[in-house]
Amino acid sequence: MLGSGILKGLLVTARNFVGSFHDRERLPTVQYPEERAPVGEAFRTFPFLVSDCPADADASARLAGLRGVACQICERNCPPRCIHIEKSKDKKPDAAGKPQLYPAVFEIDISVCMGCQICVEVCPFDSIKMDKVFEIAVPRRSPELLLDRDRLSKPNAYYRRIRPSEAAAVDAARAAEQAAAKARADAAAKAAAARQAAAATPPAA
Amino acid sequence: MPVTLETFPLALRDWLCAFLPQEFHWLLSGLLVIIAILTVFGLGFAFITVAERKFLGRFQNRIGPNRVGPFGLLQPFADAVKALTKEDIVPATADKLPHFLAPCVIVSGALLCFAVLPYGRHLVPADLDAGLLYFFAAGAFTELAVFMAGWSSHNKFSLLAGIRALAQLVSYELPLLLATLPAVMAARSLNLQTIVGSQSPAAGLKAGFLPNWHLFSPWGAAGFLIFLIAAIAESNRSPFDLPEGESEIIAGHLTEYSGFKYALFFMGEYFGLIALSGFCATLFLGGWQAPYAALEVIPSWVWFGLKVAALIFTFIWIRATFLRLRMDQLMRFSWKFLLPLALINLGTAAFWLLTAHWQGAWWIALRWFAAAALVIAPYSILGRRLFRGLGARTYEYAPNN
């Protein structure tokens, strides 16, 4: 019958109208500042630097615990070139005790960053990861959106909180690596000690 | 006349008039009527905008504006402040005088319509002999205003809107007028108060239980639907909002308007909508009459308000549901479908009114059946012709379901 489609359409909207007053399922609106939709674990915005420090460490402790070694791989691979790194003059021991360079300057311009995650994928030290902060509205572009070392470094506990499964895998891999390095070092030390002992003992001739 | 809820507005007017000497009574009572219309319908306009936004939201499973004031009820005042403080931009090449006059013409034309509507048993600002014709005369300025706005903006989208508005409004004015004529035939008068009087519950109920409104007769139902469709087209609302057509021609005749002039256009359109709803209620829904004599304890102007509100809700519902028509569909629908139906409806109404004296269950059943057939048969035949050769679209490389 001509016109039945019109009535069907009117019925659909009428159902919406009545349903949206009592059926929570029909009303997907999240009233943002008061309510928030949960973000997924893979949700990402901008990079941050992971620091091996206690969760409540102060700025200097966070800087001291940075995993980065100023290798500049991320800087070279960044498509929009928003990362700026300057190497340090001196060296500091890293988690495995090996002396390494560290970034004296590490800046990311997040007004340029496109959140592609390439820096995270190329990093051999699990030092740079993606953050989930999205409320970054500021009155000026610079320097508020030009994040320096201080504002980029966040404790590992934060990483574990925002990406639990990924952080657990990274921590396990790092622990295994460090244990292996330690075992290697111990074995080397033992062998060296043995060699030394052998050298020290005069041949019984 | 004892002061009851029914005569309360008149009593208020007389009480205020008593403060002035006798010679100025006519002036003050005239001014009071104007002030009352401007206040009631001005506030009505303000709250219809927020109601429309909230209802549209609900129709689309959204919440709608709810931030300004409780439940977002103060939203229109925030909008008014915004519109007033915005810059009024006039294009350098615009035709300045028509560009300025267009919003004034649309608002004043819509306001003039309010003069003849019977709001209650005793509430008619101007009880004109040719009230129905006056209403159409006042409404004629809308289309002129849209054209003036479209042409004077010196913008191709505005001009397109102007041409579309001309074609659309001319095409739908005719069904609108023809749909109202059966009500005039039934009342034997162009006076709107008489038309309302012919639908009084005192004259008995339709088919024994329905209110004695024109809506509940075959020709009245058809006339009501034709009027409703043509009224939507006349007030440029979705699905007939081609002159505005945001997604096609930006905002049509409103493209080059900003600030308060833009707000005036909206005011004019909503005033027109309220006036057409009131007119429709007067012609087909019994105006200020209560549906049953027992319900006459509620004042007549409350009934009128309720009917207008229900009609406006229907308009919002329709806007939330349908897609915009294409220009050729719009024209075809009016000239090949609505207009013949409205003409045939005149004949149906004539048959109905000439057989009013038929008595006996069989004769009355025959009367209803014949009138209903006179409505439904042309509807289905014309509808088939309208959609002949059209069907569901098929795709060469996609499965049809």
Next chain:
Amino acid sequence: MIPPPLPVLAAIAAAALLTAALAMMLRNLIHSALLLVLTWVFVAFFYLWAGAPFLAFAQVVVYVGAISMVVLFAVLLTRRHDPAKPTRPASLARACSALAVSGGAFAVLAWAVLQWRPVPGNPPPAEPSVATLGAALAGPQLHALLITGVILTATLIGAALIASPVEKPDSSQ
């Protein structure tokens, strides 16, 4: 009903004549058309002044509501030349014939107006209502109404014939 004062009539007439004169003189056709609409509105005011509201409202509905649309459509669809450029008549003969036709029409109208005398002993009804107008149209004036209707219908059919697309001869037969 108190007859409205003569100065009101003078004002209405002056406004109508002024807008009509402006409509003729302006070079911008759209402005002319809009002014013509204003003239029709003032004519409607004149009918109101003369105590014929039905005629006034009908004037507005028909002329302001419908005829103005046709005029504007015609202007929009046929506007070809630069409105700033003055137009000259195509030839002297044409200009003369146009002058003769318009002068003749004016002469006939002027003659008719000057011939009019109030009919003694048959005063017009004090308050011509819609009901009396309707009774007159459906009663004594029915023939005139029907003839007008037939002429208009014929015009409509003619217009539809002119507007309908020309059937091309089918080459396959």
